[in-house]
Amino acid sequence: MMNILKPIFLLALLTTNLLLNVSFANQGTQVSAQDGYVRETIPGTNISSAYMTLNNATSKNRRLISAASPVSERVEIHEHIMKDGMMRMRQRDSVEILANDSTVFQPSGYHLMIFDLKQPLKAGETIIITLYFDDESSIDVNYQVKGLKQKQHHHH
Ligand SMILES: [Cu+2]
Numbered sequence: 001m002m003n004i005l006k007p008i009f010l011l012a013l014l015t016t017n018l019l020l021n022v023s024f025a026n027q028g029t030q031v032s033a034q035d036g037y038v039r040e041t042i043p044g045t046n047i048s049s050a051y052m053t054l055n056n057a058t059s060k061n062r063r064l065i066s067a068a069s070p071v072s073e074r075v076e077i078h079e080h081i082m083k084d085g086m087m088r089m090r091q092r093d094s095v096e097i098l099a100n101d102s103t104v105f106q107p108s109g110y111h112l113m114i115f116d117l118k119q120p121l122k123a124g125e126t127i128i129i130t131l132y133f134d135d136e137s138s139i140d141v142n143y144q145v146k147g148l149k150q151k152q153h154h155h156h
Pocket of ligand 1: 049078079089090111112113
């Protein structure tokens with residue numbers, strides 16, 4: 001009796017272990033964001049741009065495919081490029097974050113462009129932008145609103 005049951009028991013253990021591994025793998029598929037910030041709105045405009053670093057700790061390449069926020073109906077993925085000696089920006093369908101690597105969104109590079117702001121963004125506020133990836137995962141990221149100019153302190 002024992003000789004027959006033992007292999008079945010082992011098989012059951014093995015199966016349980018496999019299932020656990022699969023669920024852990026699914027939890028680890030998210031890309032994380034750090035240092036998110038967005039520019040205070042320039043008076044007279046209703047746009048802004050958002051920056052952050054996306055870290056992909058998984059073993060698969062991921063693509064950021066879209067972004068959305070309660071502050072606007074229109075958030076686009078952009079990049080700045082040099083063309084004919086001029087800095088221009090253009091919309092991108094996606095931005096890749098390689099496996100076990102990170103992609104930086106920064107001034108003069110990749111950024112999220114926020115159009116048609118419902119109200120101006122003011123320094124000190126925090127907004128949330130939801131980032132959507134090609135594996136159908138998404139994350140809610142906090143972006144600190146930074147002032148247009150840092151206050152200067154003079155010491156004598
Ligand atoms: Cu832009």
